[in-house]
Amino acid sequence: MFDRNTVISSNVLSILQNTNQPLSVKQIIENLQEISIPANKTTIYRIIKKLIDKKQISEIVINSGIKYYELTSKKHDHLICNECHAIFCIDVKNILPASKIKRLPSGKTFKMKTHQLNIYGVCESCEDTGS
Numbered sequence: 001m002f003d004r005n006t007v008i009s010s011n012v013l014s015i016l017q018n019t020n021q022p023l024s025v026k027q028i029i030e031n032l033q034e035i036s037i038p039a040n041k042t043t044i045y046r047i048i049k050k051l052i053d054k055k056q057i058s059e060i061v062i063n064s065g066i067k068y069y070e071l072t073s074k075k076h077d078h079l080i081c082n083e084c085h086a087i088f089c090i091d092v093k094n095i096l097p098a099s100k101i102k103r104l105p106s107g108k109t110f111k112m113k114t115h116q117l118n119i120y121g122v123c124e125s126c127e128d129t130g131s
């Protein structure tokens with residue numbers, strides 16, 4: 001049987017596979033429209049919930065309340081623009097000192113294993129228009 005939801009679901013996955021940044025439901029719907037697969041929000045939310053239950057995609061909720069989705073992968077971090085809410089994937093290992101051992105104010109140490117940070121700021125295009 002030809003199941004419309006299965007078609008949408010596999011297209012949502014391939015859209016998320018072919019992007020290097022997390023997408024909102026609005027962006028996912030726009031991407032589906034581009035390949036002539038119309039879908040309403042309710043359908044997309046239902047499909048997304050299933051994909052999250054199956055741990056195929058993960059949800060990122062930013063301060064503004066916007067939810068973004070990306071394929072479940074190795075834990076990493078996100079840079080989020082306060083102005084346009086653009087979101088970028090990053091690994092803080094690349095911006096933190098190499099040592100995984102952190103010394104806490106108490107004098108004890110803490111060994112970092114995984115991390116999942118949301119770092120807020122201003123992206124390059126918003127900074128350009130702001131000056």
Ligand SMILES: [Zn+2]
Nearest residue numbers: 081084123126
């Ligand atoms: Zn921005």
Ligand SMILES: [Zn+2]
Nearest residue numbers: 022070088089
């Ligand atoms: Zn990410």
